[in-house]
Structure formats: structure tokens, C-alpha cells
Amino acid sequence: MQCEEWLSKSEKILTDVKEWRKAHPKATFVEIEDEVHRRMMQLEAQLLQDAAQESSSRAWGKDMGEEAPRCSRCQVPLQARGQHARTVQGNGGESVTLLRTYGTCPHCGESFFPPR
Known part of the structure; x- marks a missing residue:
């Protein structure tokens, strides 16, 4: 994945979290944390996939x-x-x-x- 794609994916996650927060104004800190964590796991999976695919082996x-x-x-x-x-x-x-x-x-x- 190119740098621009990473930035785009990261911006989308940030936008999605902000939209989720607006839709859930009474969410607790733990609920917000869980939602952020869930979305960050998507970015982590992409990073793992990209890093593994770059392996020469x-x-x-x-x-x-x-x-x-x-x-x-x-x-x-x-x-x-x-x-x-x-x-x-x-x-x-x-x-x-x-x-x-x-x-x-x-x-x-x-x-x-x-x-x-």
C-alpha cells in the first residue's frame, strides 16, 4: 500500500469515528474506546498484510x-x-x-x- 493510500485509509477511520461519535452522543468512555479499537484493528490488519507481503520468503x-x-x-x-x-x-x-x-x-x- 502506498503512503497516499495509508493516509486516505487513516483519514477515513478518523472520519468514521467522528461520525460514530455524533450518532452516539451519550456513549461512555469505554464504548468510545471499543469503537476506536475496532476501527484501528482494520488498519492494523492492513499493516500486517502489507508487511507480510513484502517478505522475500x-x-x-x-x-x-x-x-x-x-x-x-x-x-x-x-x-x-x-x-x-x-x-x-x-x-x-x-x-x-x-x-x-x-x-x-x-x-x-x-x-x-x-x-x-
């Missing part, structure tokens, strides 16, 4: 010149099976979608996203 295989990770069971190098999307849930409860190389063990046949 997200793609591996002979075409990428990166050494293949090994199967945790057999310790045999995995065979790359292309890029696949994987959605995980962050600590804040927001979903984060990552594009990662999926691998299969040629020995035991187990397939998974290596935890790099």
Missing part, C-alpha cells in the same frame, strides 16, 4: 531462486505448487489475506503453506 521455488523449505515431518525439500491465497486471523480478530507459495512433500504427500 513469501515466494520460493526453483523459478524464484529461493531454497525450498523442508517438510516438518520428513525433512525433505518441498515442491512448489504455485501461489495461493491464505486467510489468517490476526490477534485483533481481523482477517488478513496473504499470497504465499504452497508446497507439497514429494515423500509423504503432505501439502501446506510453509511458516516462513
Whole structure:
């Protein structure tokens, strides 16, 4: 995500919180805090996704010149099976979608996203 996109997303969150506050003039401090936290988790999820996608280890295989990770069971190098999307849930409860190389063990046949 480019800097301008981050600024735009941050401004939208600030605007949304202000609008929420106008719609909830009698909200308690804890309710306001919960709403701010909920919206900030969206920004956190985007930051996590962007940072993870910048990782050089997200793609591996002979075409990428990166050494293949090994199967945790057999310790045999995995065979790359292309890029696949994987959605995980962050600590804040927001979903984060990552594009990662999926691998299969040629020995035991187990397939998974290596935890790099």
C-alpha cells in the first residue's frame, strides 16, 4: 500500500469515528474506546498484510531462486505448487489475506503453506 493510500485509509477511520461519535452522543468512555479499537484493528490488519507481503520468503521455488523449505515431518525439500491465497486471523480478530507459495512433500504427500 502506498503512503497516499495509508493516509486516505487513516483519514477515513478518523472520519468514521467522528461520525460514530455524533450518532452516539451519550456513549461512555469505554464504548468510545471499543469503537476506536475496532476501527484501528482494520488498519492494523492492513499493516500486517502489507508487511507480510513484502517478505522475500513469501515466494520460493526453483523459478524464484529461493531454497525450498523442508517438510516438518520428513525433512525433505518441498515442491512448489504455485501461489495461493491464505486467510489468517490476526490477534485483533481481523482477517488478513496473504499470497504465499504452497508446497507439497514429494515423500509423504503432505501439502501446506510453509511458516516462513
